[in-house]
Amino acid sequence: MTELEKLKAGLEYCYDDAEVDALKERAIIWCGKYNALDPLDFATQYETLKNNLGSVGQKVWIAKIFNCDNGKNIHIGNNFTGNYNLTILDIREVFIGDNVMIGPNTLITTVGHPLTPIKRRNHIGIAKPVKIGDDVWIGGNVTILPGVNIGNNAVIAAGAVVTKNVPDNTLVGGVPAKVIRKLENDIAESENDNGNDETI
Numbered sequence: 001m002t003e004l005e006k007l008k009a010g011l012e013y014c015y016d017d018a019e020v021d022a023l024k025e026r027a028i029i030w031c032g033k034y035n036a037l038d039p040l041d042f043a044t045q046y047e048t049l050k051n052n053l054g055s056v057g058q059k060v061w062i063a064k065i066f067n068c069d070n071g072k073n074i075h076i077g078n079n080f081t082g083n084y085n086l087t088i089l090d091i092r093e094v095f096i097g098d099n100v101m102i103g104p105n106t107l108i109t110t111v112g113h114p115l116t117p118i119k120r121r122n123h124i125g126i127a128k129p130v131k132i133g134d135d136v137w138i139g140g141n142v143t144i145l146p147g148v149n150i151g152n153n154a155v156i157a158a159g160a161v162v163t164k165n166v167p168d169n170t171l172v173g174g175v176p177a178k179v180i181r182k183l184e185n186d187i188a189e190s191e192n193d194n195g196n197d198e199t200i
Contacts, residue, residue: 012114013127014122014123020091027071034048053076057078059080061082063086066087069088070090073092075094075096077097077099079098079099083103086102086106091111092110092146094131100132103141106144109143110128111125112128112146114126132150133151133168136154137154138155142162154167154169155171155172164176
């Protein structure tokens with residue numbers, strides 16, 4: 001198997017292999033162009049995201065500075081906001097649902113490395129997809145690690161490091177992130193009733 005085939009199969013792979021490197025080099029180039037766009041030219045920003053990400057819904061905006069490892073492995077639903085300094089290391093797939101907000105300085109990574117030094121010296125990585133459901137709010141300075149699934153209507157408190165799956169309708173926080181409490185899912189109620197909103 002090639003290193004790229006190993007990567008896609010979920011096996012350990014060499015991250016400085018030429019084929020794997022080519023994906024990152026392409027991402028460096030297009031992210032640089034995206035970050036150089038007029039910050040108020042939202043139409044061109046949106047078209048650039050549509051042309052370089054795997055799939056993009058309606059009303060999708062990512063602030064600068066944005067960086068990724070590929071782009072084509074990122075799939076975003078409708079009504080998405082990614083705030084300043086969002087980094088998505090999409091060596092594997094990252095699926096983001098509808099109505100998701102991500103705070104500034106957040107990292108979503110699909111790639112990790114071995115605990116043994118000999119493998120790290122040989123530039124070995126292993127990657128697992130990340131899935132984020134609908135109506136998720138991710139606070140600032142959050143880190144989401146490889147293989148994590150975040151359920152619908154979850155809230156990730158600022159500064160959290162998410163190492164395990166997050167159930168639907170839960171607030172999690174801390175390092176590592178743990179469930180703080182269950183959340184109401186009022187999506188069936190009037191969307192104009194914001195009287196019980198909370199800020200974290």
